[in-house]
Amino acid sequence: MPLTPQTDLARYIQEKCGENVCLCYWCQKCTAGCPVAEHFDLMPSQVLRAAQFGQKEFILNSKTVWLCAACEACSTRCRQGIDITRVMDVLKIMAQREGIEPSVRTVPMFYKSGLRRIKLFGRVYELELMRNFIYGGFSPASWISGGCSLAICPWP
């Protein structure tokens, strides 16, 4: 495997965040330390491997990109110094820009609604955040159960 990005995806990631996914030699330390790995369909190391080969759809359709909690454990431990959390961010942004149907829908919904409130108020509106927090977020049932705060802040 050459150490310079050979595929469009790997080149795009490098251009966007400066991280070279081709440096990864698959030691899987990122996967071993990831606290969310048991809920992923692709392990962090598999994401990097697929990125080396430019398998864009394969990655962007996975749950992993959305479930990553950005706790930075992988980035800190990577022997090759790849900031994997950054790579995940680039992939998340890419999936949203390209309009790919997210496999975990609630996550981008949370981002969108959060940003909308921040734009509106300048700060996070915590009452609404807590409504989502308490009633499990973004299902129609939570609209009804969280109706009280909904009346104040109509969705979306």
Place this chain on the structure above:
Amino acid sequence: MKMVHRGKLRLLPTRPSDQGPSDQPTKGVAYYPGCSLHSTAIEYNLSTKAIAERLVLSAVEGVSLDLAEPKGWACCGTTPAHSTDDLLATIMPLKNLKLIEESGYSCVAMPCPSCFIRHRTAIYDVRDDPGLRGQVAALRLGSGQARMRQMPSGEIEVEHLLTTMTERVGYDAIAEAVTQPLTGLKVVCYYGCVITRSAKITGAENYEHPTKMDQLVEILGAESLHWSYKTECCGVSLSITQLPIALSMSRRILRNAEEVRAEAIVVACPLGHANLDMRQEQINEQFGEDYHIPILYFTQLVGLAFGIEPRKLGMDKHLARTFPLLQAKRLIAAS
């Protein structure tokens, strides 16, 4: 409803212009509380202000913690910004830093690790990437507003409140102000993910095994126990979007704390507190556990050791009750 009742949630959103008194720039440290400390983590804010006040009063020469909140700060963008737009995630913290710099400070303390890491990352990115710097400078901020030509000079120092307490104020000054040692209290210190990580941005030395909070706790007279989940992730915003995952992650932390027989978990993160404190009941229901571990902010613990009245530290605002523990340790009079 429990949270509204305890004064943790306001019905109307706070806005940047709603800021309280405009604090005059002093030689003190600017204080950027972040959105959480005005509502869900109000006890963190209360206790920080209470101990800051106490430290100013009992200031040893040259050492004080005079936290002044700059008027008009806005959200740092947090997870929604850095996951949807890299440029936005850089601009929002930079705007705040510029505001703080214009208010005449060269250092800012942030109690929220998420705000802390976003601001540090923005500075790091802009310094290292001339392309991004150009993009930020060329951007118009709102209609008719000036361009962001003058970026913050980059000399402003962003610290987590824990670092401010342990390094700027110093262990000695804190030890001197202790009037009621927390003898016999066994706690574990939970740092959370991003106070120390990633090291290139935070500059932390012991990023896998931080000890600052442990040392602080020992100085207060309490015992800090060894455990394995110091910097483990609590699930952060997955608690809103994918609840079952977050519950299982928070449960592991509570389980380890229980295994080492900790009487309380000391935290430095509003979201970590939310996940461990407010979700405890749900974790008990879902996994058939029986956890009743008080989750305290480190500032509350410092306040207790300073002899500040527990209600002033917001001890009544937790969902996992704290008073039984305080009574058992004779830190408050039994009612």
